[in-house]
Amino acid sequence: MSELTLSGRSRIAGVMGWPVAHSRSPRLHGYWLRTHGIDGAYIPLPVRPEQFAIALRALPMLGFAGVNVTVPHKEAALAAVNRSDAAARRIGAVNTIVIMPDGTLDGRNSDGFGFEENLRAAIPSWSPTTGPAVILGAGGAARAIAVSLLEGGAPEIRLVNRTIERAERLSREIGGPFRIYSWSARTSALADAALLVNTTTLGMSGQPALELPLDRLPTTAVVNDIVYSPLETALLATAKGRGNATVDGLGMLLHQARPGFAAWFGVEPTVTPELRRFVLEAPG
Numbered sequence: 001m002s003e004l005t006l007s008g009r010s011r012i013a014g015v016m017g018w019p020v021a022h023s024r025s026p027r028l029h030g031y032w033l034r035t036h037g038i039d040g041a042y043i044p045l046p047v048r049p050e051q052f053a054i055a056l057r058a059l060p061m062l063g064f065a066g067v068n069v070t071v072p073h074k075e076a077a078l079a080a081v082n083r084s085d086a087a088a089r090r091i092g093a094v095n096t097i098v099i100m101p102d103g104t105l106d107g108r109n110s111d112g113f114g115f116e117e118n119l120r121a122a123i124p125s126w127s128p129t130t131g132p133a134v135i136l137g138a139g140g141a142a143r144a145i146a147v148s149l150l151e152g153g154a155p156e157i158r159l160v161n162r163t164i165e166r167a168e169r170l171s172r173e174i175g176g177p178f179r180i181y182s183w184s185a186r187t188s189a190l191a192d193a194a195l196l197v198n199t200t201t202l203g204m205s206g207q208p209a210l211e212l213p214l215d216r217l218p219t220t221a222v223v224n225d226i227v228y229s230p231l232e233t234a235l236l237a238t239a240k241g242r243g244n245a246t247v248d249g250l251g252m253l254l255h256q257a258r259p260g261f262a263a264w265f266g267v268e269p270t271v272t273p274e275l276r277r278f279v280l281e282a283p284g
């Protein structure tokens with residue numbers, strides 16, 4: 001990679017979050033900036049929730065090309081932008097903001113795109129139309145994945161969540177062929193499923209384990225864990241051991257970053273094994 005040197009014409013983007021120190025996005029975008037020799041920077045922007053709207057409004061005045069928005073600002077970003085795309089509105093959150101030449105803020109959501117591209121990159125024959133999908137969790141990531149699956153033609157989405165009201169709200173707000181399962185009934189959701197996705201925090205380093213016997217899951221089902229720390233979660237290891245195709249969660253993070261980078265810096269970046277290694281080398 002070439003050395004990074006900024007000029008007075010540098011394009012600037014970043015990630016707004018609170019906290020933001022754990023984010024791998026500066027390393028990810030920094031890799032692409034250097035490999036493409038772009039005169040630009042992507043910086044972490046720690047912004048408190050109560051100051052988010054003010055900080056966002058300042059970006060056009062500071063000459064930013066745009067930002068990513070992460071926890072806890074994604075829903076507030078939808079309300080704060082001047083325009084949003086259909087995916088962002090259906091998900092109820094914005095993760096990518098592009099600052100237009102007239103200084104207005106264009107809000108988009110690329111989490112569903114990242115999810116789908118990750119599955120397609122890992123398993124080129126994968127299609128959401130194959131059969132019922134099981135989503136564990138009903139938080140922000142689950143919303144983006146549900147919208148992506150529905151737009152891809154999934155015939156049925158089985159939502160399993162500890163707080164059943166949250167799953168019901170997701171189903172009501174997004175609309176589609178949802179079936180809701182309580183957490184205690186989670187194994188029954190697995191019968192005849194074509195896809196199982198974990199979007200809960202369970203199984204993540206420092207979090208409780210995900211306890212889910214897979215006996216009822218067909219071995220033809222694809223299993224995806226969007227938790228990527230550790231990269232091979234216990235869910236993925238168990239699924240692999242019984243013959244299911246498995247996909248880890250790092251690729252979703254990498255692919256969701258592509259549309260923002262292309263919009264801010266004018267180059268379509270690619271996700272490569274070298275990029276995966278580079279991002280994984282960062283302390284978690």
Ligand SMILES: NC(=O)c1ccc[n+]([C@@H]2O[C@H](COP(=O)([O-])OP(=O)(O)OC[C@H]3O[C@@H](n4cnc5c(N)ncnc54)[C@H](OP(=O)(O)O)[C@@H]3O)[C@@H](O)[C@H]2O)c1
Binds near residue numbers: 164
């Ligand atoms: N790979 C990627 O690119 C990517 C992108 C986004 C997120 N993620 C990861 O996905 C995970 C979820 O993110 P999010 O933004 O959707 O978070 P979120 O909105 O806070 O949702 C968390 C989900 O986990 C469930 N949960 C938490 N503790 C639980 C427990 N003890 N038992 C059962 N369920 C439990 C919650 O259930 P309740 O509703 O009952 O609280 C909820 O469904 C995180 O680990 C995040 O790092 C990865």
